[in-house]
Amino acid sequence: MKLQLQIKMNEDLFLRNPEHTELGRNIIKHSIQLIAQYGFEAFTFKKLAEDIGTTEAGIYRYFENKHLLLIYIIAWYWSWLEYQISFQTNNVTDPVVKLKKVIKLLATTVVDDATTSYVNESLLHQIIISEGSKAYLTKQVGEDNKHQFFKPYKDLCAVIGNIILECSPKYKYPRSLATTIIEMAHFQNFFMINLPSLTDFGKNKAESEIILFLNDLVFSSIKKG
């Protein structure tokens, strides 16, 4: 049985739907590779076009600019991750077990998912860590938000917030704790690799330790009164 996972993306993100054409799928695939390789600042549509073997103008027919392309692939990731979470926590009744699974999913380097042929989730996870917050840390955040570009991130945050409430119905800050888990799963990873003295994981550089830290943080917060 071979399944293709399809994620419905916000139409305002693109001029032409990249999923519908070979070139479009190549834009997604190669932009993930190039952003992971060069970083978002040094990534240009010209390099992307050369990498694909098309022209700059060709890319502009799909995406207005590189910022919207970044938001696209990041939004795709959050949607994909929400699906992963709902899949992996399906039939799990204990919310504590659910929350632990969520933390593990957030903090673990993803393996490439074969049901999405042109997206390399592993590279995408690296992009989320290094470039993820650049999607919203801009002056246009308000405009972008009006277009609902951050809905997948918000939905994920709501899902996690609800699991937190299942664990501890009286906990006062489920959403802020959810964003804290999400952001810290990535920031601690970035720091561990690049600025290890900002963390307590410099010696082993193991994701498992980030998971232990996050579990400790989350469950001591929500378990008490």
Add this chain to the structure above:
Amino acid sequence: MKLQLQIKMNEDLFLRNPEHTELGRNIIKHSIQLIAQYGFEAFTFKKLAEDIGTTEAGIYRYFENKHLLLIYIIAWYWSWLEYQISFQTNNVTDPVVKLKKVIKLLATTVVDDATTSYVNESLLHQIIISEGSKAYLTKQVGEDNKHQFFKPYKDLCAVIGNIILECSPKYKYPRSLATTIIEMAHFQNFFMINLPSLTDFGKNKAESEIILFLNDLVFSSIKKG
């Protein structure tokens, strides 16, 4: 009694020390204003030069590029904040009281400090919130780190980590918790203003609630076992 607070900056950050000349101090002053106004991406040396009334080439005599200028002003802020913390927690013996003061200092919008004539700390605080992580979320982070550009941030993290250990000597993740407090003090603020559904502070939009959240997070983590 009039005091001038002087912060010793890393010499590798600039070509010519901006503190030593009128133009240099203008570069710092106006870059803080313009980055706060336009955001870092839209900020250019040309706009800065026009704003000051000098030429682009003039700016380049002080800073190699805008990324190093950003690191400069952010590093300045962390150094200034570490000084504020050491000043405000001086003579405080109870580490819990100290840590609460630190959280408050991190999460509260700064008022302009008159002892630093050409730096507007209030605007700088806004820049830290929106642009702070862009200083290190780059492909050059390793190179920049070799030059010790992030030392002020690391020092602050160490100071806070030590206060955490004073509170709870057996706590396992003092540095990661310190970076979590620092980053979340700013991210929750950004979210509260720009993407409020990612937080639990959307209704009142009050910094005091972020402080309550962080206090709850931190003290439940370190108080047990």
Add this chain to the structure above:
DNA sequence: TTTAAAAGATAGTAATGCTATCATAAATAA
């Protein structure tokens, strides 16, 4: 098989991110 949609090829333009040079003003040392 026509015809519309997508892609390729090429050009061009304003802004960005620099570097270089030469003249002048201001500060400092001889």
Add this chain to the structure above:
DNA sequence: TTATTTATGATAGCATTACTATCTTTTAAA
């Protein structure tokens, strides 16, 4: 005080980036 270093101003230029426009050819759906 003069000499000379140091900082600034003024101007030019250049490669890259971030687009927009147009025209032709290929591909694919009606």
